[in-house]
Amino acid sequence: MKHAVSAVIITKNEEHNLGRCLASLGWVDEIVVVDSGSTDATMTIARSYGAKVLETPWLGFGKTKQLAVDSASNDWVLSIDADEEITETLRRGIESKLVNPGKQGYRIARRSYYLDRPIRFSGWRSDAPLRLFNRKHGRFNEKIVHESVEMASKPGLIKVHMLHYTFPSISTHLAKIDSYSALGARQLLEKGKKVNLALACLRGVVKFNKMYFLKLGFLDGKEGFVLAVISSFGVTLKYLRLWELIHKGPHDE
Structure with a gap:
């Protein structure tokens, strides 16, 4: 049973x-x-x-x-x-x-x-x-x-x-990135993570290279390229939002 x-x-x-x-x-x-x-x-x-x-x-x-x-x-x-x-x-x-x-x-x-x-x-x-x-x-x-x-x-x-x-669409992916990057940035802030603008951009570049080249995303065709581009943007956005949270003054909370 x-x-x-x-x-x-x-x-x-x-x-x-x-x-x-x-x-x-x-x-x-x-x-x-x-x-x-x-x-x-x-x-x-x-x-x-x-x-x-x-x-x-x-x-x-x-x-x-x-x-x-x-x-x-x-x-x-x-x-x-x-x-x-x-x-x-x-x-x-x-x-x-x-x-x-x-x-x-x-x-x-x-x-x-x-x-x-x-x-x-x-x-x-x-x-x-x-x-x-x-x-x-x-x-x-x-x-x-x-x-x-x-x-x-x-x-x-x-x-x-x-x-x-x-x-199913680029719009749904972007909508989720908007939500998840905000949540992810808050989570990183609570862990005491630090970031600067150059590092935020670099993390996005690393994400693209990892997905598209190291993980063979180019074998997924055009969709693989779009996925890597938007995913790398999502990583950059998360760290840019972390940078924003770190640099907010008390009056912005």
Whole structure:
């Protein structure tokens, strides 16, 4: 008999993604959706799939995802984003692990799409976040961005890919960079990081060279080039915003 599993998702205005995600979760024992202020049809869609829906003010990615985990009825949790999808092959792989788990958590390989093209290089090739875990042995850290599950034991790996429809357009990528760079800058400030304008620009150049050349992003075609350019801009913007925060006077807070 396999262990029961709860799928947990955090949302805000995900009506364009959520239906596809939830349709791929018909095999789980429970779906928990924690929403932070959606003004579109997100919650209606969630309830139409029988999800348990909770509303909360935004707490940051780590804390909000942990709230979703804590709200689940089962100890085994599948954390999934609204723009992701579980294939039938991956479903079978997950269920086989849940029959007699040899680990307390599992990373799941992920194939991401950018501008509707699968990205096979650019540093995304080895992407395998920890998404299936026993909440008695793991929990999300409290990072406001780039959160992850932390656990004492080494997780296993499910090699079948989860599908990730990350940025269907340049506009969606830029919108996320605007949000994430602000959060990332605040996080760096709290850690006491320092930066100057030259270093901010240099970090962007390094990011581009790493993604496009070292990680073979040029093999992802035109989309790989666009991905590297915008990603490097995102890094530069994060450090420019850190520079701005450092140089703000008390009257600017």
